[in-house]
Amino acid sequence: MAAMADLREELLCSLCLNLYTDPVSLRCGHNFCRDCIEKVFQNQNRPGDCKCPNCRRVFWERPELQRNITLCNIVERLQVTEQQGFSVTCTYCVHLPVPAVKSCVMCEASLCELHLNVHSKAPEHVLTNPTQSLENRRCPTHRKILEYYCTEDATCICVSCRLDGQHGEHRIQTLQEAGEKKKEEIRHLLQELKTKKEEMEKRIKRLEIHRRNVKERSAKAKKKVAALFEDLTRRLEDLETKLHGxxxxxxxxxxxxVTDQIRRLEEKKDEIAGxxxxxEELCSMADPVTLLQERLSDNNGVSDTEEEEDGEELGDLDVELISEALRSGLSHILSDRKDVVYVSEAVDISLDVDTAGNSIEIAGNLKILSWTKNTxxxxxxxxxxxxxxxxSVQSFSAGRHYWDVESSKWGDWRIGVSYASAARHGDLSWIGHNRQSWCLRRRNEEYTVRHDNEDHLVPHRIMVLRFRVHLDYEAGQLSFYELCDPMRLLYTFTASFTEPLHAAFYLWEDVYGRRSCLRIITET
Structure with missing residues (x-):
């Protein structure tokens, strides 16, 4: 502490006797506050008048002031240190702030090491860690030191408060006892927070692992898609070449x-020309006897070309044959790459009447279900x-599958999947209330997803009452989509499925008594 005080002495400007403010240096090596030395030089206008206030060195021209960056940094650090370390200073060190090491509640004073050594050792002089709020250590009514704690009023009191009758019948503890109890409560709270923190860290770790896994799967998927398009491009080019051929x-x-027909027609044309x-020669004869004796053919020398032209068939491109070759080629290419294209199978769901509760009506070839009050x-x-x-009658233990469902405008419902081993009676038999089932739920026009009796709110406003349930069994993913344009993901459950899964449905009336209805959409 003494070294700190000595350092502070070295950082005082000799003109204003305060810590340097924007310190500057003269050529002689002495330092001053910029404002202080400029005021001195303002009164020294003539050559030879400019002198250093410390060593009296003469400058024939007004010296250029150079900012002392090192000294400026030292002053700034000292000020920060004083603000942090000297928040409580000794009450009796009036000339120089010295940090306090203890505070006396009786004297309402803070003491440095030197004054602490000469301070009274009497029991009533209670010493605490350095504090500026010594006033809070005394009773505001009796001005005595607080020594007790009233548990009923939750306040600290002095001995007079305890004896004057106001707290006479209350449970009173010493400050030490109350403090230990408070510490125990804090320790218990700390333990709870520690447990929550550990849980948060575990969840963060799981999420980080999930994010890393998603990133790895994304990279693999991109690689797969790149390979797919490379292969498809090659196959399409081959198909294009084949179709061109x-x-x-x-x-x-x-x-x-056509060339053969043209050749034959050219021959006919030459014959006709002959x-x-x-x-024409006959027409030019002047002798009628010779003309009349010339015998003409029945068709006047012209073959039956017109009849041949009327009966001939001109060939053309077979567009349907080309189209069929294109369709067949594309279908073959896609069917060979289903493993890469992530093709999901649209399944034809039908309801299992043997599992249906008595408040459900089933119609429409086992595709439509509605809630009824009639048993x-x-x-x-x-x-x-x-x-x-x-x-559903169908169950799924592998592969990717999806089915679409349309709901009525009113009523409460749930759609999802369930193991066949799920309970059939009691509150835990409801879809989403147990570990054996997962669902999308509508209740009072609010949409949530539910599993193991835990709800998550769907973050989107539902606009279309058509939904898709998508199951990827091996990946352990169950996703719900809204069939708007474009299709929108509502939520994805991630789980390790251990049993075959059935499509599951739940129906009920809403708060206004309007019944619900669901229809399984069959692709045509």
């Missing part, structure tokens, strides 16, 4: 046929749900 072959065949020349009086079996729920 087929078209060229058809063109050659048609061209050959006949025309002979007839269906179906035979009670171990497979039948107590409440208005039903499973």
């Amino acid at each position: 087929d078209i060229s072959q058809q063109e050659a065949q048609v061209s050959l046929s 006949k025309m020349s002979s007839l 269906a009086n179906r035979q009670q079996t171990a497979q039948r749900f107590q409440y208005s729920q039903v499973l």
Whole structure:
């Protein structure tokens, strides 16, 4: 502490006796505050008047002031240190701030090491860690030191407060006892927070692992897609080459046929030209006897070309054959690459009446279900749900599958998947209330997803009452989509499926008594 005080002495300007402010240096090596030395030089205008206030060195011209960056940094650090370390200073060190090491509640004073050594050691002089709020250590009513704690009023009191009757029947503890109890509560709270912190760290770690896995899967998917398009490009180019060849072959065949017809017609044309020349010669004869004795053919020397032209068939490209080759080629290419294209199978879901609760009506070739107040009086079996729920006949233990569902405008419902081992009776049998089922839920026109009795709010406003349930069994993903344009993801569950999954449905009326209805959409 003494060294700190000595350092402060070295950082005082000799003109203003305060810590340097924007310190500057003269050529003689002495330092001053910029404002201080400029004021001195303002009164020294004539040559030879400019002198250093410390060493009296003469400057024939007003010296240029150079900012002392090092000294400026030292002053700034000292000020920061004083603000942090000297928040409580000794009450008795009036000439120079010295940090306090203890505070006396009785004297309402703070003491440095030197004054602490000569301070009274009497018991009433209670010493605490350095503090500026010594006033809070005394009773505001009796001005005595606070020694007790009233648990009922939750306040610190002095001995007079305890004896004057105001707290007479209250439970009183010493400050030490109350402090230990408070510490115990804080320790308990700390333990709870520590547990929560550890849980948060575990969740963060799981999320980081999930993010890393998604990144790895994304890289693999991109690599797969790149390979797919490279292969598709090659196959399409091969198909294009083949189709070009087929078209060229058809063109050659048609061209050959047309060329042959042109050749034959050219021969007919030459024959006709010869006949025309002979007839023209006859027309030019002057002797009628010779003309009349010339015998003409029945068709006047013209063959039946017109009849041949009327009956001939001109060849052309077979567009349908080319189209069929294109369709067949594209279909073959896509069917060979289903493993890369992530093709999901659209499944034809039908409802299992043997599992349907008696408050469900089933119609439409086992595709439509609605809630009813009338009991269906179906035979009670171990497979039948107590409440208005039903499973699908189909189950899925591998692959990618999806099915679409359309809901009514009113009523409450749930759509999702469930193991066949799920309970059939009691509150835990409801879809989403147990570990065996997952669902998208509408209740009072609010949409959530639910599993193991835990809800998550769907972040989007639902605009279209058509939904898709998509199951990727091996990946352990169950996703719900809104079938708007474009299709929008609502939520994805991630789980390790251990049993075959059935499509599951739940129906109920809403708060206004309007019944719900669901229809399984069959692709055509």
